[in-house]
Amino acid sequence: MSRLVAIVGPTASGKSALAVKAARTMGGEIVNCDSMQMYRGLSIGTAKPSPAERLAVRHHLFDILDPDEFYSAGRYMEDARRICREIAQRNQIPIAVGGTGLYLRALLEGVFEGPSAHPELRGRLRRSEERFGKGHLHRLLNRIDPESAKTIQPADRIRLIRAIEVCLISGAPFSRVKEKRTPLAGFEVLKVGIDLPRQELYQRINRRVEAMFESGFAEEVRSLLQSGFGPESKGFEALGYRPVASYLRGEMSRQEALQQTQQDSRRYAKRQMTWFRREKDVHWLSHPGENERAFQQFVTSLKEFAPSCKER
Numbered sequence: 338m339s340r341l342v343a344i345v346g347p348t349a350s351g352k353s354a355l356a357v358k359a360a361r362t363m364g365g366e367i368v369n370c371d372s373m374q375m376y377r378g379l380s381i382g383t384a385k386p387s388p389a390e391r392l393a394v395r396h397h398l399f400d401i402l403d404p405d406e407f408y409s410a411g412r413y414m415e416d417a418r419r420i421c422r423e424i425a426q427r428n429q430i431p432i433a434v435g436g437t438g439l440y441l442r443a444l445l446e447g448v449f450e451g452p453s454a455h456p457e458l459r460g461r462l463r464r465s466e467e468r469f470g471k472g473h474l475h476r477l478l479n480r481i482d483p484e485s486a487k488t489i490q491p492a493d494r495i496r497l498i499r500a501i502e503v504c505l506i507s508g509a510p511f512s513r514v515k516e517k518r519t520p521l522a523g524f525e526v527l528k529v530g531i532d533l534p535r536q537e538l539y540q541r542i543n544r545r546v547e548a549m550f551e552s553g554f555a556e557e558v559r560s561l562l563q564s565g566f567g568p569e570s571k572g573f574e575a576l577g578y579r580p581v582a583s584y585l586r587g588e589m590s591r592q593e594a595l596q597q598t599q600q601d602s603r604r605y606a607k608r609q610m611t612w613f614r615r616e617k618d619v620h621w622l623s624h625p626g627e628n629e630r631a632f633q634q635f636v637t638s639l640k641e642f643a644p645s646c647k648e649r
Contacts, residue, residue, distance in 0.1 A: 338524065340526075341527070343444075345438070345529070346532065348606050348609065351627045354625075363432075366432065368424070369434065413440045436609050445521050452506040474494060478500055482501075484512035538606060543603075546599045550595050558581040561578075576605060
């Protein structure tokens with residue numbers, strides 16, 4: 338049985354730094370579990386691992402998509418599982434790192450084998466929410482499938498859209514369609530999460546966004562726009578890209594774009610922690626990922642999980 342480590346947590350909690358140190362110590366390779374870091378040209382705003390970090394250890398599933406490409410959880414499951422098996426065959430440990438809970442669930446538990454994704458329908462649903470406001474998708478689901486609406490939060494747009502999509506395509510309520518998932522086989526999984534006090538996390542988020550704007554975030558967005566990728570592109574769903582595009586069009590000030598990105602990032606971090614706290618068997622760390630105390634907590638969790646594991 339091979340081992341797999343998953344490092345999760347909210348944005349700006351230091352997951353990448355911890356993952357690189359863990360990989361160098363254990364003999365591991367990093368598998369991206371962040372949906373936006375897969376897009377080419379989105380580096381500053383998505384806080385991709387630095388060139389130095391990517392040289393220090395092998396990284397997978399970064400920069401594999403153009404900003405207007407669609408990528409499903411099912412495709413992620415297939416790609417990530419294949420890569421994890423290849424890493425294990427090299428006697429290395431796959432370390433899945435990121436804040437996209439849906440992708441982690443796809444990797445470990447499998448995906449719902451229902452109707453294929455319908456990008457056009459999903460686009461219409463997203464636009465309808467923009468037109469009618471927050472809560473519209475939840476109200477729509479409640480009309481066609483009240484049972485599913487009870488179990489999906491109004492802010493969970495991804496699951497709401499998928500549930501409505503299944504209802505409309507299959508003609509049956511999502512709650513009545515049997516979910517057939519195939520869990521990941523051949524791996525023992527250690528899940529480690531970073532859980533910081535809220536004020537500390539929010540301060541880290543605010544500082545990170547400020548650093549992004551100082552490091553050329555606006556220039557990165559301008560380059561994407563000049564390459565023909567507009568705010569309607571999938572990649573522009575990443576935090577900050579649409580506010581910065583609005584700033585570049587003169588629709589808001591630089592400070593307003595910065596503050597909007599900070600606010601959106603704090604709200605996203607809150608949703609991430611709501612998701613990850615529902616995960617079972619997570620070993621929670623109480624320090625930022627780059628802190629030596631976080632690494633020591635990680636090592637303790639690893640030894641408890643696999644007493645025979647030795648640091649390399």
